[in-house]
Amino acid sequence: MLVLAGIAVIAMGFLLRFNPMLVVVVSALVTGLAAGLDPVRILATFGKAFNDSRYVSAIYIVLPVIGVLERYGLQARARALIGRMRGVTAGRLLVGYLLFRQLFAALGLTSVAGHPQTVRPLVAPMAEAAAEVQAGGVGEAEHVKAMAAATDNVGLFFGEDIFLAIGSILLMKGVLQGYGIELEPFQLSVWAIPTAVAAFLIHGARLLLLDRQLARRRQSAA
Amino acid sequence: MIGLNFVYAVAGAAFAGFALLAVVERPRRLANASFYALIATSFWFGDRLGDVGNGLLVLALVAVAASGRMTRGHASGDLPRPRGNGLFVPALMIPAAALAGTIAFKQLPTLIDPKQATLVALTVGVLAAIATCLAWLRPGLTAPLREGRRLMDDVGWAAVLPQMLASLGAVFALSGVGEVVGRLAAYAIPSGSLFGAVAAYGLGMALFTMVMGNAFAAFPVMAAAIGVPILLHGTGGGGVGNAAPIAAIGMLAGFCGTLMTPMAANFNLVPAALLELRDRSGVIRAQVPTALPLLAFNILLLYAVLR
Numbered sequence: 243m244l245v246l247a248g249i250a251v252i253a254m255g256f257l258l259r260f261n262p263m264l265v266v267v268v269s270a271l272v273t274g275l276a277a278g279l280d281p282v283r284i285l286a287t288f289g290k291a292f293n294d295s296r297y298v299s300a301i302y303i304v305l306p307v308i309g310v311l312e313r314y315g316l317q318a319r320a321r322a323l324i325g326r327m328r329g330v331t332a333g334r335l336l337v338g339y340l341l342f343r344q345l346f347a348a349l350g351l352t353s354v355a356g357h358p359q360t361v362r363p364l365v366a367p368m369a370e371a372a373a374e375v376q377a378g379g380v381g382e383a384e385h386v387k388a389m390a391a392a393t394d395n396v397g398l399f400f401g402e403d404i405f406l407a408i409g410s411i412l413l414m415k416g417v418l419q420g421y422g423i424e425l426e427p428f429q430l431s432v433w434a435i436p437t438a439v440a441a442f443l444i445h446g447a448r449l450l451l452l453d454r455q456l457a458r459r460r461q462s463a464a
Numbered sequence: 465m466i467g468l469n470f471v472y473a474v475a476g477a478a479f480a481g482f483a484l485l486a487v488v489e490r491p492r493r494l495a496n497a498s499f500y501a502l503i504a505t506s507f508w509f510g511d512r513l514g515d516v517g518n519g520l521l522v523l524a525l526v527a528v529a530a531s532g533r534m535t536r537g538h539a540s541g542d543l544p545r546p547r548g549n550g551l552f553v554p555a556l557m558i559p560a561a562a563l564a565g566t567i568a569f570k571q572l573p574t575l576i577d578p579k580q581a582t583l584v585a586l587t588v589g590v591l592a593a594i595a596t597c598l599a600w601l602r603p604g605l606t607a608p609l610r611e612g613r614r615l616m617d618d619v620g621w622a623a624v625l626p627q628m629l630a631s632l633g634a635v636f637a638l639s640g641v642g643e644v645v646g647r648l649a650a651y652a653i654p655s656g657s658l659f660g661a662v663a664a665y666g667l668g669m670a671l672f673t674m675v676m677g678n679a680f681a682a683f684p685v686m687a688a689a690i691g692v693p694i695l696l697h698g699t700g701g702g703g704v705g706n707a708a709p710i711a712a713i714g715m716l717a718g719f720c721g722t723l724m725t726p727m728a729a730n731f732n733l734v735p736a737a738l739l740e741l742r743d744r745s746g747v748i749r750a751q752v753p754t755a756l757p758l759l760a761f762n763i764l765l766l767y768a769v770l771r
Contacts, residue, residue, distance in 0.1 A: 243644060245636075245639045245640060245641050245644055246641065246644055246645070248632075248635075248636065248639075248641065249641070249675055252675055252727070253675065256726065256727075261526075261529055261530045261532075261621070262622075262625055262726070262727070262729070263525070263526045263529040263530060263621055263624075263625065263628060264526055264529070264530040266625070266628045266629060266631075266632050267522070267523070267526050267628075269632060270631070270632050270635040273635055273636060273639045273641065274635050274638070274639055276639065277638070277639035277640060279638065279639065282516060284635060285515075285516055285519035285520070285523075286515035286516045286519055287515070287631075287634050287635050287638055288519050288522060288631045288632070288634065288635055289513075289514075289515045289516060289517065289518030289519030289520070289521070289522055289631075290515040290518060290634070291630055291631035291633070291634035291635075292506075292518055292519075292521075292522050292627055292628070292630075292631045293506070293510040293511065293513070293515075293518045294630075295626075295627045295630040295631065296468075296472060296475075296506060296507060296510060296627065297468060297471070297580075297583060298626045298627050298630065298730070299475070299503070299623060299624055299626070299627055300471050300472065300475045300507075300583060300587075301586075302475070302478065302479075302612075302616060302619070302623060303471075303474055303475050303478050303587060303590050304558055304586075304590055305478075305611075305612040305615040305616055306478065306590075306594060306608035306609055306611060306612030307554060307555070307558065307590055307593040307594055307597065307608065307612075308555070308611075308612075308615065309608065309610075309611025309612045309613075309614055309615050310594075310597045310601065310603055310607055310608050310611045311551050311554060311555055311597065312611070313544065313603070313607070313611055314544060314545075314546060314547045314551055314601055314603075315546030315547060315551065316551045316552075316555060318546060319546075319547075319548065319549055319551050319552065320552075323549070351562065351563055351566060351582070352582075353562050353582050353583065353586050354559040354562050354563055355559060357730075357731075357734060357735040357738055357739075358615075358738060359558055359559060360559065361735060361738070361739070362735075362738045362739060363555055364555065366739055384741055384742060384743065384746060385746075385750070387739045387741060387746075388736075388739070388741060388743075388746040388747050388749065388750040389750050390739070391735035391736070391739060391747045391750070392723075392747055392750040392751045392754065394735070395722075395723060395731050395732075395735075395747070395751060396723070396751070396754055399716075399719040399722060399723070400716070400719065400758075403712065403715065403716060403719075409680065410679065410680065410683075410715050413680055413683060413684075414683065414711040414712065414715060417683060417684050417687050417711075418687075418707055418711060421687075421692050421696075423704055423707045425707060425708055425711075429708040430708050430711060430712045431712070432708075433708055433709045433711075433712035433713060434712055434716060436765055437713065437716045437758070437761065437762055437765070440758060440761045440765075441754070441758055444754055444757050444758055444761075445754045448753060448754060
């Protein structure tokens with residue numbers, strides 16, 4: 243029972259707004275001590291896992307490219323491109339991006355897009371530009387940008403599990419193997435399809451509602 | 465063989481550059497500089513530091529982050545002459561290279577580690593895009609690092625939170641947290657109720673994912689607690705034939721939790737910083753109305769399959 247103290251540390255740490263980095267280390271220490279591990283063993287376990295998961299942080303190498311292109315007006319170009327297209331709305335643009343993200347993630351191409359690579363330099367400014375036209379200049383930028391980031395996440399999460407060799411599929415296969423159940427990745431990945439369709443319908447509907455919200459903004463402003 | 469070693473060499477160089485600039489440029493930012501220097505050390509020398517050495521490196525990162533001295537981005541100087549649609553070319557080079565390389569590098573398994581083909585290809589794409597920018601825009605050799613550092617300062621310590629949570633998961637696993645949660649969950653389910661068991665499994669996946677910031681950490685726990693003993697062998701009586709939907713839909717219920725937690729920093733907090741949202745939880749707020757109905761869908765779907 244005592245080992246659950248680490249979970250309480252995380253919950254409390256967040257509620258009391260301590261630095262999350264600090265909360266995570268304290269939680270690891272409390273959990274390990276409660277399980278009777280000695281502090282050096284806890285430190286070594288933590289350090290090894292940190293070193294093994296460095297690939298998660300490698301994505302930041304795209305920032306120098308994005309930074310330079312933005313200095314020369316990439317975001318402004320993205321906005322101008324959308325401004326010239328007729329009939330493009332923030333909602334429809336994001337529905338298109340949702341479909342693109344789900345399909346590519348389903349093919350295992352998860353790093354093709356993402357928040358640093360595509361959302362910040364391209365998708366968010368494009369959606370913002372379209373929304374500005376729709377709402378007649380009334381500011382909804384915060385909400386539209388947040389929806390752009392949300393669309394990337396939904397597309398990634400509910401597309402990637404259709405791919406056979408993604409980490410979560412391999413993890414499930416490994417865990418079930420431990421119970422003596424042998425499954426092929428294909429058997430698992432077909433079961434990701436119904437939820438992928440539901441995610442597209444639910445989030446897509448919300449994006450089209452966003453268009454109606456923006457139009458209402460324009461009417462109430464006029 | 466070219467694999468993660470190449471990716472880490474480039475990533476280490478980028479962070480070493482960020483660190484150097486944070487010392488050299490005014491205003492000097494020593495906290496940011498030490499944070500980046502530690503990350504560069506991890507990328508370059510992590511494999512030689514040993515487990516305890518890496519643990520100490522993590523403690524140093526936490527000390528810098530918790531000191532509250534790291535400062536966020538700053539406006540860059542005057543904008544140079546803006547350019548036209550050609551700016552899309554280097555931006556799209558990165559995803560294009562990742563796509564082409566993923567396919568092409570699989571044909572060269574002796575030269576390039578096939579498991580890391582996408583990351584290697586992405587890194588090649590980044591280097592090619594930087595070379596293109598330097599040759600075309602002539603912004604000066606240090607410009608990519610300067611502009612990259614500006615964006616990195618915005619992200620701040622949240623950059624390594626996902627790595628921290630993965631490591632916390634390792635400590636949880638070693639301490640047997642999963643078994644304890646499993647025993648508790650077994651008490652909470654009304655006996656004989658298939659819907660109760662399915663709902664507890666789906667909600668448990670989502671809740672545990674919210675705490676750990678990662679569905680990967682939640683899955684072994686909930687599989688041991690409810691998935692295998694109750695849904696597979698117990699009340700559900702689904703039998704081994706239903707192992708695939710139980711596992712796959714459970715994992716997706718966990719992903720719904722990922723959409724609703726600040727612990728999933730790289731998906732929820734980092735984008736809020738990158739997009740300069742005033743509300744740090746703006747992305748989470750935008751996701752909850754999608755996550756909740758989708759979670760309900762997953763629970764009902766699994767119930768329908770097992771019934």
